[in-house]
Amino acid sequence: MEKAIKRYLPIFVLPTLIAFTVGFIAPFIVGIYLSFCKFTTITDAKVIGFSNYAKVFQDDTFVHSLWYTTLFTIITMVLINFLAFVVALALTKKIRGSYLFRTIFFMPNLIGGIVLGYIWSLLLNGILAYWSKTLTYNATYGFWGMVILLLWQQIGYMMIIYIAGIQNIPGELIEAAKIDGATKWQQLRYVTLPMLRSSITVCTFLTLTNGFKMFDQNLALTNGEPSEKSELLAMNIYTTFYGRPGWEGVGQAKAVIFFLIVGAVALTQNYLSRRKEVQQ
Amino acid sequence: MKNVKRFAALGMTAAMAVTALAGCGAASSSAGGATSAGAQSTTTKAAASTTKAASGSTASSAGKVYYLNFKPEQADQWVALAKKYTEETGVQVNVQTAASGTYEQTLKSEMAKSEAPTLFQVNGPVGLANWKDYCLDLKDTDVYKDLQSDDYALKDTDGSIKGIAYVIETYGIIYNKGLLGKYCQLDGAKIKDASEITSFDKLKEVADDIQAKKDALGVEGAFTSAGFDSSSDWRFKTHLANLPIYYEYKAENETSTAAIKGTYLDNFKKVFDMYITDATCEPTLLSGKTGDDAASEFALGEAVFYQNGTWAYNDIKGNEVADDDLGMLPIFFGVDDAKQGLCTGSENYWCINSKASADDIQATKDFLKWVVESDEGRKSLSTDMGFVTPFKTFSDYLPANPLVKAANEYNKDKTPVSWNFTTMPSEQWKNDLGSAMLEYAQGTGEWDAVKTAFVDGWAAEYKAAKS
Structure with missing residues (x-):
């Protein structure tokens, strides 16, 4: 058995590996190379060393979007997980139409970010028009607009993961807790939550990286307006690359720094929340 | 078991993070920028249309023309004109229009493709500084010779003709x-x-x-x-x-x-x-x-x-x-x-991509000549698109655009x-x-x-x- 698996390993792995190399690894390496270059189109790059990286931190918009994104990520991560968990708890109780509700909550996730952003910009601008404001009036409006959008989009997805987790908890654990006289709250606190650790790991990981990498919703909802103040990191990289002639390399350098940040944050998160997982 | 899971999680983390970066790299290499950028303005992204070469007709050369148009207002007219040219000569002309306000980024991603635009435009000296390595010297072209005056040519510091204004606007x-x-x-x-x-x-x-x-x-x-x-x-x-x-x-x-x-x-x-x-x-x-x-x-x-x-x-x-x-x-x-x-002035200069193949360059030159010299081309530019052009060939083709008339009257x-x-x-x-x-x-x-x-x-x- 073991041998057979080894023999067929290349056949099963190769297609994915090739796709992964072409789609991710090669662009990734080219991307790192380009961050050390000056270029107009990526086919005529000239190596210039580290000066792109020096420019990154002289660029106020990058520093601004860095903390703006951090704040955004923290807020959406906490809110999405909390709300998704609450909804999941509610929809695993025996209530009428819970399957219908699950489907409805999950649906926003099936719509692309650009479309969502456009719909929400119409909705929110329509509401803000009562006060003669628009989403792009200042960066705070855009910030909360994006938070609302992302919550609406992602709660359903995380909810599904939590529901799966909750349904996986063996009935006898809850039953034993009940017999021992645990209250509803104690059941939740000492049985359900610890048993959901691995779901929490996955969900926090996904919301964390999604928040950091969010691009299309940002583009469609505020497009960084006003004055590039509502730009998240990914969008800042994009506008640097495409919006400023001569700054393509700087945009690429930002992308490399972005990669390091997202990688470091995600690994740390993974390490921290894995430690507390319960093995079944 | 625990180790396997941990390894899987690590792998997943790495994959996600790489995706973050590759996403940016991929946008530039696959030139997805054009389409995603289109969404940021509500203006129409003109339907890009490829006109098929009429099979077996008088295919004069193997070259193709790819025009990256700057003006969304005239997107449909350019596509129609390209189609006519293809019907007449069999040369394939592809016209794409960048969404309003996104020309530079569309051009940047299109230029990195192997099928890069053969005809594009810059908006003046500052735009030229960025693209001059890609601009062919147009000194010997027919379009340049058709210009009313040298003022409408965009010159590099060494005096070579890098761009030709094709519309004068007010x-x-x-x-x-x-x-x-x-x-x-x-x-x-x-x-x-x-x-x-x-x-x-x-x-x-x-x-x-x-x-x-x-x-x-x-x-x-x-x-x-x-x-x-x-x-x-x-x-x-x-x-x-x-x-x-x-x-x-x-x-x-x-x-x-x-x-x-x-x-x-x-x-x-x-x-x-x-x-x-x-x-x-x-x-x-x-x-x-x-x-x-x-x-x-x-x-x-x-x-x-x-x-x-x-x-x-x-x-x-x-x-x-x-x-x-x-x-x-x-x-x-x-x-x-x-x-x-x-x-009154122009910020629309035609440039021919010097890095295109010789056949494509020739095809593009022929196309431009046809646009400013043939009846079809002149009619389309002046009547359908409403352009005032700086070419000698257009003396009988004045646009019906009432704004042009009003502007000329005031400027007299x-x-x-x-x-x-x-x-x-x-x-x-x-x-x-x-x-x-x-x-x-x-x-x-x-x-x-x-x-x-x-x-x-x-x-x-x-x-x-x-x-």
């Missing part, structure tokens, strides 16, 4: 003669005839009065919304900002500068103040207003004045405003109003304002200026920030562009 303040005539009939109107508006002060007086009497006149405001969406902000950060630059260059007797002084910024402020106070909408709504919003406000007769150029005709025709009611005034600036004409005994915004140091300068203007307009910023963006920003960006 902008100013478009007004609705019908509505303005109606205003003159009102009690206590400041003027009795549109021709009395000959200075900024008069225009301002009239605009203020129209704004006050907008209900009696049945309009929403004197001026259309000065929207700062990317489909509209260039009307102010580029076109309106041309005037202080024009007058300063004139006063200093120069054609470009490393450091602008901003002598005429007070006039600039007065005009801009008029645009945002005597308007169809609250200034706090400007950040979301698009170019389409302004065009439709004017076309539906909700506003009397509309700062834009002759190219806007395609967007406003066929609505409430009759062609006979279209008039044009200069953007009075309070400096030399009696002599100042409308702003005036000095046209030249287009100096092609010397603005960078796109970034314009963006910074636009942001500062928006913040000032909606009340979240001071006018001083506009001055800083204009004067200090110029020096900084000029230096950055030269380094």
Whole structure:
């Protein structure tokens, strides 16, 4: 058995590996190379060393979007997980139409970010028009607009993961807790939550990286307006690359720094929340 | 088991993180930028259409033409013209149009493809600086020989011909003669005839009065919304900002500068103040207003004045405003109003991609020759697209565009304002200026920030562009 698996390993792995190399690894390496270059189109790059990286931190918009994104990520991560968990708890109780509700909550996730952003910009601008404001009036409006959008989009997805987790908890654990006289709250606190650790790991990981990498919703909802103040990191990289002639390399350098940040944050998160997982 | 899970999680983390970076790299290599960028403005991304070569007909050469068009207003006409050319010669011509305000980024991603545009355009000396390595010397081409004067060719520092202007345009303040005539009939109107508006002060007086009497006149405001969406902000950060630059260059007797002084910024402020106070909408709504919003406000007769150029005709025709009611005034600036004409110039230069294959270059040259010399091409450019061109071959082909007529009439005994915004140091300068203007307009910023963006920003960006 073991041998057979080894023999067929290349056949099963190769297609994915090739796709992964072409789609991710090669662009990734080219991307790192380009961050050390000056270029107009990526086919005529000239190596210039580290000066792109020096420019990154002289660029106020990058520093601004860095903390703006951090704040955004923290807020959406906490809110999405909390709300998704609450909804999941509610929809695993025996209530009428819970399957219908699950489907409805999950649906926003099936719509692309650009479309969502456009719909929400119409909705929110329509509401803000009562006060003669628009989403792009200042960066705070855009910030909360994006938070609302992302919550609406992602709660359903995380909810599904939590529901799966909750349904996986063996009935006898809850039953034993009940017999021992645990209250509803104690059941939740000492049985359900610890048993959901691995779901929490996955969900926090996904919301964390999604928040950091969010691009299309940002583009469609505020497009960084006003004055590039509502730009998240990914969008800042994009506008640097495409919006400023001569700054393509700087945009690429930002992308490399972005990669390091997202990688470091995600690994740390993974390490921290894995430690507390319960093995079944 | 635990280890396997941990390993899987690590792998997943790495994969996700790599995706983050590859996402950016991939956008540039696969040139997905064009499509994703299109979503940021509400303007149409013209359907890109490939016209198939008529099989087996008189295929003269193996070359193909790929034209990356700058003007969304004329997207459909270019596609139709390309189709005609293909039917006639069998040469494949592909026309794509970048969404409004996204030409540079579309060009950048398209140029990195193996099937790069063979024909593209730059907007003047500053745009050329970025693309000159890709521009073929057009000295020996027929289109260059057809030019009325060398002034319409874009030259590099070494004197080679890198770009050829193909359209001359004029902008100013478009007004609705019908509505303005109606205003003159009102009690206590400041003027009795549109021709009395000959200075900024008069225009301002009239605009203020129209704004006050907008209900009696049945309009929403004197001026259309000065929207700062990317489909509209260039009307102010580029076109309106041309005037202080024009007058300063004139006063200093120069054609470009490393450091602008901003002598005429007070006039600039007065005009801009008029645009945002005597308007169809609250200034706090400007950040979301698009170019389409302004065009439709004017076309539906909700506003009397509309700062834009002759190219806007395609967007406003066929609505409430009759062609006979279209008039044009200069953007009075309070400096030399009696002599100042409308702003006339070009920021549309054709360039041929020097890195394309020899066959494709030849095909592109032939296509351009056909466009400016054949009856079909000349008819399409002048009548369908409404262009005034700088080519000798067009003497019998004048556009039917009423805005062009109105502009020519006004400019007859005036000095046209030249287009100096092609010397603005960078796109970034314009963006910074636009942001500062928006913040000032909606009340979240001071006018001083506009001055800083204009004067200090110029020096900084000029230096950055030269380094």
